[in-house]
Amino acid sequence: MDEWVIWIILAVVLGVAEIFTLTAALGLLGAAALLTAATAALGLPIPLQLLVFSLASVAGLIVVRPIAMRHIRQPQLRRFGVEALIGKPAYVVSEITGREGRVRIEGEEWSARAYDETLVIPTGATVDVIEIEGATALVYPRE
Template identity: 40%
Template structure:
């Protein structure tokens, strides 16, 4: 691979690093630039690949812990058990017969289906999470006093 190839590879890895919130691809990008510099001086492909592999490994092993300290603690993950019986807002109509529906829970969108497959829940309504299966939440609408009184009349 020519030095141009290594430099392009390094730039691509750098762009991926910018688009992701980790300090992971940065080390590979640096190693690609190092290999590109060595390619400019005429080292053969075997040496270039070896330098890339060794430099990547050493950079990940020795600098990743430092980068983790600088970045601080990772944000707390949402636990599935915490979501049960929680309230969510419907952001896309939930229609179990069509398999459509999205709710927003703690700022995250989840695929949603109604526990009553015959009931369509409209966008903007609030729902209670009954159960979670994989990446799908099963919900039921919140029955407000106004709705109950309106049905009785």
């Protein structure tokens, strides 16, 4: 069997393994194997093929992989929906207890209850939204 065929088989095996791991390391090693297959097809001897594979692997893992991982693991820039309301201030429209109440959050009126069930928060107070449970805001008074 020709050497370049072995390098192609190795590249395919590494590529398939990358699909299951998603680490970007095995895919880069597969790309190095493809590059080495091209050098083997040109007729370079095995020691030079191993050198090409080693250099391409090291370059991929040291240079390309960190860049790829930065792009893969980008943090979510903004929160949307009810998650965006958590941490926002709210105005108490009707007295809040551990069971019921109403608040106005960014112009919208929400049902609310106290995060600490022993608290009673009077009308007109300012509270912070701690959590959203369904259509009810769990709030805690500002100090």
